[in-house]
């Protein structure tokens with residue numbers, strides 16, 4: 036039977052406990068299919084800093100490169116917040132994105148019918164929201180040169196970062212945007228700030244030019260400020276959004292929060308076809324509840340499902356996991372973050388056990 | 395009696411009709427006080443392009459510089475969207491901000507009790523929201539050099555903008571942030587992306603250092619992605635927000651939309667003490683309803699009130715205008731954008747007449 040070789044990066048905070056649930060779920064699903072998993076665990080983020088002094092040891096990058104897909108939990112915590120930039124957990128994450136060429140970040144913001152009331156928005160505004168944000172992940176202001184803190188002619192300090200996109204960088208992410216829209220509702224909204232930024236003008240020109248190759252996709256453009264407003268006002272108008280690294284960071288988080296249950300949302304970061312992708316929950320490492328069996332493992336489990344679908348081409352198994360999560364919610368099981376009256380409160384581990392029984 | 399000399403910039407779309415209501419309101423309020431207004435009208439945006447070929451004629455900038463304050467309505471429209479960048483309406487706006495040194499943009503997002511149901515968020519989430527976003531307005535990626543579309547070594551096009559802040563630019567806007575917080579609820583949240591951007595790291599360091607001069611202000615920091623989430627999740631946690639030009643553009647619009655009635659929100663753009671500020675509604679020029687007497691003039695009227703308070707030191711008159719707006723809403727008068735069942739629908743002009751009767 037087929038072997039899928041997975042690198043596991045549990046990371047920090049609640050990372051290890053939610054990862055352990057996801058691994059059990061993956062093993063359970065493999066029993067029902069003609070594939071097997073082999074897992075290698077590697078260090079990233081704060082855990083890696085503590086052990087090796089750097090947030091992304093070379094051995095971790097090598098392990099990731101040699102696998103079929105990477106499952107990441109979460110990184111970071113107060114403990115490492117005041118280290119110099121090159122030693123921060125986030126720097127490890129950015130290094131991994133660059134090192135694996137993960138230029139396309141897919142961030143679904145889907146509202147689950149069982150959890151609608153957790154949203155801060157009115158039911159009629161969010162019911163049925165199903166947005167996919169396609170965020171460029173290895174370019175833009177996150178990586179542009181020059182960057183740093185420099186002295187000006189007068190000796191004053193000046194902080195500088197560069198937002199830059201080349202035609203080829205825009206084209207490859209726009210293509211992912213169009214293809215994603217094609218597989219979904221057929222609507223693509225490209226977000227930029229072309230009324231002010233030259234880099235956005237180039238972005239808009241290229242996306243507009245590409246539209247002729249996708250006559251079945253309805254393309255629109257929004258300025259980023261307006262997009263933020265429209266997400267709050269009427270999120271159902273969106274199907275697929277494609278945007279740059281920084282705007283995608285902000286808008287995908289805003290979109291995620293519309294659902295009211297960020298503990299439920301997975302994401303995928305993909306590179307060139309055939310190269311390993313990285314799959315991880317949208318939420319953070321929640322150091323305040325780490326190790327207390329309080330964490331919600333469902334976003335991690337849904338990230339494993341995304342890994343099956345987008346990284347390993349096992350969409351049947353992915354759907355089975357997603358169905359199981361749905362059933363667990365239908366049956367009323369809730370971790371603390373999504374708890375509401377009349378539901379059954381469970382911890383991280385018990386949530387995993389219920390899931391596995393259903394699979 | 396005192397003379398306040400005001401430059402009026404009606405601009406495009408609904409600009410002229412809402413401006414005419416604001417001018418009538420200002421004249422009515424002057425009758426009750428020991429000051430008079432003199433008004434000079436000047437061209438900006440599309441209207442200026444049509445007449446002179448450029449969005450900010452030198453004569454307009456001179457008129458603004460020679461006045462005590464500037465009241466702006468709205469600029470832009472489809473008609474001018476495809477002109478080259480230096481001829482776009484927005485370029486005129488940016489030129490005015492730079493030309494008048496308007497480095498501090500104050501954008502209140504206040505929910506009016508009469509209009510709570512217009513919000514897409516639940517009543518209990520937005521009731522009582524009262525946020526002031528202090529946005530840096532003449533620096534950051536809006537103005538940083540280098541910028542443009544350049545050819546790389548391989549001949550590929552590359553769009554570039556530079557997000558840069560010097561220490562003095564950060565310090566002067568941070569000071570406005572602290573002082574604004576001091577006059578309000580005493581809480582300042584500085585928003586940046588210091589986990590990724592060097593320019594944000596400098597920003598955070600300077601803001602943190604300044605906190606010792608404002609021991610009565612409680613300072614916190616948020617990354618911009620988290621700030622976008624928190625605005626959606628629990629906006630009442632915010633009092634005053636201080637942030638850079640681009641983040642302020644996005645977050646102030648998101649905050650404005652939380653209120654559900656963006657047709658009600660004014661803003662102020664201020665430079666050095668003693669220099670004229672510019673006061674304008676947050677909403678755009680709404681070309682689709684221009685000239686049909688459908689526009690909501692209240693944000694323009696409230697911008698005139700902000701002008702009295704922040705630009706002319708006439709806070710008593712400002713409060714009287716704000717009270718009148720409040721009463722108009724209490725009496726149930728509504729333009730189309732804020733209309734709801736059981737209220738009295740009025741046009742732009744009639745809304746003005748009702749206001750003036752109350753003053």
Ligand SMILES: CC(C)[C@H](C(=O)O)[C@@H](O)C(=O)O
Pocket residue numbers: 125128284589590619
């Ligand atoms: C941790 C941080 C560097 C990261 C980012 O800004 O990309 C995070 O916010 C994310 O969205 O994955």
Ligand SMILES: CC(C)[C@H](C(=O)O)[C@@H](O)C(=O)O
Pocket residue numbers: 230231260484487643
């Ligand atoms: C029109 C545009 C240039 C402007 C900006 O981005 O500053 C607008 O969105 C605003 O917020 O005043």
